[in-house]
Amino acid sequence: MxxxxxxxxxxxxxxxxxxxxxxxxxxxxxxxxxxxxxxxxxxxxxxxxxxxxxxxxxxxxxxxxxxxxxxxxxxxxxxxxxxxxxxxxxxxxxxxxxxxxxxxxxxxxxxxxxxxxxxxxxxxxxxxQFHPQHDRVKEIIRSGEIGDVSLMRSSFSFFLDVESENIRLDAQLGGGSLYDIGCYCIHASRFILEKEPNQVFAASNHRLPSGVDLTTTGILTFNDGVTASFSCSFQQPFENGYEVVGTNGKIKVPFAFRPDVEGGKGEIVITNKDGESRTEVVNGDQYAxxxxxxxxxxxxxxxxxxDGTKSIENMKVLEGCLVSLQNNKIVQL
Structure with missing residues (x-):
């Protein structure tokens, strides 16, 4: 053994x-x-x-x-x-x-x-990130099938009782939708596009008196003009996907972050510029x-x-979004 x-x-x-x-x-x-x-x-x-x-x-x-x-x-x-x-x-x-x-x-x-x-x-x-569907997404992007990537959209949300004593709602413990699930969207934007943003902007009109954000939206901008928008929320139906848009088509991954809820099944929907689509199924046990x-x-x-270097880079972007959220301004990274 x-x-x-x-x-x-x-x-x-x-x-x-x-x-x-x-x-x-x-x-x-x-x-x-x-x-x-x-x-x-x-x-x-x-x-x-x-x-x-x-x-x-x-x-x-x-x-x-x-x-x-x-x-x-x-x-x-x-x-x-x-x-x-x-x-x-x-x-x-x-x-x-x-x-x-x-x-x-x-x-x-x-x-x-x-x-x-x-x-x-x-x-x-x-x-x-260990689910094999994401490697397949990168293969499709590199193949040129959807053309040059111009935009990525991601979303992670679920309903959370805001009256509960959940640690996600405690500012002193590092609570908030951005820390809890927005970090996935930020990570995915960097992971799938394989580049680092040079500026960020984030906003939220839904916060607890403590300042904990319940719903946040943001935009990451990259040096080559590509943008990645995201939304994260404790106030919306369960959603955990991303979409990559190119000049000749797009790729949608509806179970990007929690395919385990679907029994490990990942789906990749590729749509060309004429609106014709195909779906690829990729299975994996991401936790194991x-x-x-x-x-x-x-x-x-x-x-x-x-590795740790990549965690530092992700936290740099996440912290930039938090600063933007608190000051209502674009943050240069």
Missing amino acids: SEKIKWGIVGTAGIAKNAIVPAILRANNAEVVAVASRGNKQKADEFADLFQIEKTYESYDDLLNDKEIQAVYIPLPNNLHAEWVKKAARKGKHVLCEKPAALTEEETKSMVDVCNQEKVVFMEAFMY LQIEHFSHCILTNEKPSY
Whole structure:
């Protein structure tokens, strides 16, 4: 049997329970050996019972001190990412950190610097990028089938009870639609177009008194004149797609970020300038593929396809959008 990376889970968040730990169990080169819930051993024990995890801890530090653990997954609130990524790295643990990596570009850079200094692998968990449908989209773009790309549109939205105590609505914890799901749209714009914007503008007329944005729209502008517009919202029906528009046609990906909701099925709809369309179906297990890629990088001492430098670039754009949102002005990057 091939070697497996031993994982520890720092926290019992829903994303860990519903997506990441099941993905580790499906992966061919990873296994979960421990979970921690700060100050709540019972919660950690209940989580462990669901997945037959051997060890539980009631402190994150105790988990990080476990020498058997090689890699950790950090699904903590956004404002805690920087602190615990650094602590994990200094204990020699490789780190898969939930998105967004941190709250600012400076924080992200400091996290990546510590991971580099400690010679551990760091990756921000944008799981969607590991679904093979996006590689196919890039192939179609490069083939010239839709001509020269001039525009990309993306959207990620769902309904969230704004009266709830959800951490997504807490400004102190790094809440807001832009941090939570807008980061996907920003990432996809850079990932699919394979370039960096030089200016951004974002706006929102729907905010809580704390300043947390509930719905935000934005525009990224690139040096060659290409634009990428996006919208993210806690107040709209579930949507998670993007569209790439060219001079001879367009590509639509309706399940771009959460194809797992469709059983792993990705759809790519290609429409030519005459309005004729065809649909390609691409299947994939994006969460398991992410775990397998990260674990492979640890085993082989390779750099992840999405490394810390790229996380810094993504946070630079995200922070630019936040500044634009707060000041109602175009921000040069």
